């Protein structure tokens with residue numbers, strides 16, 4: 205099968221499991237909201253294109269901690285119900301325009317209460333935006349509620365996720381600086397979610413290695429891994445090409461634990477040297493349950509089309525490979541099985557078939 209064109213990649217149905225609401229604002233929206241609420245933007249920037257470049261350059265730091273500092277300027281303008289609803293609506297519009305047919309979008313409700321909103325009001329405001337953005341568009345969107353790993357509100361956020369499970373929230377996550385903040389700090393929250401038959405993913409194996417992935421899976425019971433790139437530290441490839449998996453890597457592959465890989469973000473934070481050297485190439489070859497994601501579209505100046513296109517260029521992936529990533533992601537979604545199946549059979553497979561036959 206031949207290499208797809210960029211336009212084919214854009215038109216292909218795509219599934220996104222790892223995208224931060226506060227990492228995907230339009231630069232023009234950040235500017236407008238900052239003006240409305242009096243938030244001081246860096247270097248006094250007043251031009252949208254310049255602001256977009258500032259985010260990308262500041263995030264291009266080689267360090268997750270410095271990368272995360274840029275979120276002060278998105279979270280800072282998302283402190284009212286109206287702002288949250290607008291950002292959520294525009295997020296869905298942008299994803300749908302990019303050919304995304306199913307998305308799970310995450311953010312940390314505890315970071316949006318500085319203006320006096322309750323946690324419930326934050327989730328409601330985001331849901332209103334998702335409902336408005338999805339109306340009349342070919343996209344299904346769910347929320348994932350994130351707790352910040354350096355804070356101590358994970359129990360509350362886990363309860364919030366369960367309370368909203370039938371109203372647009374599909375699961376839970378923890379994010380933030382990884383080194384020094386192991387997932388086991390939030391064990392109570394994960395055990396509560398397991399007792400509630402709820403779903404969760406954990407950012408692990410991005411800025412810290414195997415111990416973080418091991419804890420996330422074997423102590424906390426994560427359904428999926430956010431990033432998980434460092435699982436390659438448990439894989440050796442000999443000079444003659446023979447591959448050996450350590451016990452943890454074998455467990456992840458054998459049990460089909462989905463890896464939410466975010467190549468552009470990993471290059472910015474230094475988790476990978478370049479797209480061509482990104483472990484997604486090896487992990488795909490070894491048939492781990494790999495999915496492709498954006499992480500933060502604003503900071504990485506990326507989109508699902510861009511992520512997939514960069515992989516096509518680096519690894520010569522075909523439409524069949526992109527379809528495989530997409531079906532992997534849909535199978536791994538925190539959506540009921542019958543709804544996942546319907547999207548695979550009625551949207552994704554026909555969408556790829558139509559592309560290939562042209």
Ligand SMILES: O=c1[nH]cnc2c1ncn2[C@H]1C[C@H](O)[C@@H](CO)O1
Pocket residue numbers: 224225226227268272275279310311312315350379380381407410469499500
């Ligand atoms: O790649 C990431 N790793 C860890 N934390 C992250 C990443 N991208 C965004 N975050 C943080 C910053 C946001 O404010 C928070 C909730 O979306 O999640």
Ligand SMILES: [Zn+2]
Pocket residue numbers: 222224379407430499
């Ligand atoms: Zn992330």
